[in-house]
Amino acid sequence: xxxxxxxxxxxxxxxLQTPREWPGGELADRLGxxxxxxxxxxxxxxxxxxxxxxxxxxxxxxxxxxxxxxxPLVLDDEEAVAIAxxxxxxxxxxxEGVEEASVRALAKLEQVLPSRLRHRVSTLQxxxxxxxxxxxxxxxPETLTVMASTVAGQERLRFAxxxxxxxxxxxxxxxxxxxxxxxxxxxxxxDLDRADWRTFRVDRVSEPFATGVRFAPRELxxxxxxxxxxxxxxRRQETYAFEVRFAATAEQIxxxxxxxxxxxxxDGAGGCVLxxxxxxxxxxxxxxxxxxxxxxxxxxxxxxxECVEELGARLSRAAADxxxxxxxxxxxxxxxxxx
Numbered sequence: 001x002x003x004x005x006x007x008x009x010x011x012x013x014x015x016l017q018t019p020r021e022w023p024g025g026e027l028a029d030r031l032g033x034x035x036x037x038x039x040x041x042x043x044x045x046x047x048x049x050x051x052x053x054x055x056x057x058x059x060x061x062x063x064x065x066x067x068x069x070x071x072p073l074v075l076d077d078e079e080a081v082a083i084a085x086x087x088x089x090x091x092x093x094x095x096e097g098v099e100e101a102s103v104r105a106l107a108k109l110e111q112v113l114p115s116r117l118r119h120r121v122s123t124l125q126x127x128x129x130x131x132x133x134x135x136x137x138x139x140x141p142e143t144l145t146v147m148a149s150t151v152a153g154q155e156r157l158r159f160a161x162x163x164x165x166x167x168x169x170x171x172x173x174x175x176x177x178x179x180x181x182x183x184x185x186x187x188x189x190x191d192l193d194r195a196d197w198r199t200f201r202v203d204r205v206s207e208p209f210a211t212g213v214r215f216a217p218r219e220l221x222x223x224x225x226x227x228x229x230x231x232x233x234x235r236r237q238e239t240y241a242f243e244v245r246f247a248a249t250a251e252q253i254x255x256x257x258x259x260x261x262x263x264x265x266x267d268g269a270g271g272c273v274l275x276x277x278x279x280x281x282x283x284x285x286x287x288x289x290x291x292x293x294x295x296x297x298x299x300x301x302x303x304x305x306e307c308v309e310e311l312g313a314r315l316s317r318a319a320a321d322x323x324x325x326x327x328x329x330x331x332x333x334x335x336x337x338x339x
């Protein structure tokens with residue numbers, strides 16, 4: 001069977017993306033062409049930016065290696081489904097460090113998935129329940145992908161929105177950027193009906209619809225969407241400063257607290273200090289501090305000290321009520337308080 005050159009190149013690329021070395025003769029047999037044609041096709045792939053390495057000799061062959069840039073990948077059905085399911089699972093929660101990139105990748109992948117594969121992805125996700133440690137509300141991946149596509153395409157976005165007090169409205173926006181705080185997703189957009197910039201919590205968005213109408217990007221009042229969101233959040237809620245000392249290094253603590261809480265600094269004595277300003281409930285901050293698994297003491301504010309002490313007392317009562325004898329050494333561990 002004769003295969004045209006573009007189709008043959010895609011088939012060759014799919015074979016080379018398998019992590020192994022392919023003898024030229026085996027590739028020729030797989031593709032139904034001569035070894036000379038294989039060599040020409042390999043040269044074409046190199047011209048397209050794919051780093052194909054060739055080895056000489058009787059046992060020589062071809063292998064796709066890492067290059068300076070990320071070339072396009074060719075995925076089979078199972079691989080595409082696996083990646084889509086993984087991205088969907090992560091996109092529903094604000095996963096720290098890969099938030100926007102994972103949503104952009106999901107939007108690109110779902111745009112080209114055949115309907116039969118979309119059905120497999122939806123079926124598999126509906127049949128599984130993820131165990132996550134995220135604090136924020138879950139979000140339908142479809143909502144994020146629609147919003148991400150309008151941001152990338154500079155396309156007006158219409159959606160239903162539920163305010164904090166529960167009131168519902170319809171919004172027509174020019175979306176600028178999706179921003180994750182580590183706990184929640186926000187959309188920074190220009191609200192056309194209100195003729196002003198707004199931030200929207202994505203978990204309160206429903207029925208997102210790409211209108212197909214393009215727009216020229218507007219300039220944000222601040223330098224970046226992240227800074228605009230930070231200022232917007234601080235304007236809407238009361239904030240408080242805190243200081244916590246840990247009996248652990250800054251490197252250890254930085255991996256155990258969300259980056260939105262703050263950046264710990266070594267104190268030069270084997271411990272570290274975490275200072276910051278937040279509008280999160282003190283109960284939430286107290287729990288996050290306890291979840292680090294390290295000894296700590298709250299320096300300020302006094303209200304946070306009381307909150308940590310109350311949390312510790314509540315957990316102690318829960319352990320006592322369980323009927324299991326507590327380890328005598330556990331009483332020496334303090335959940336918080338002034339050092």
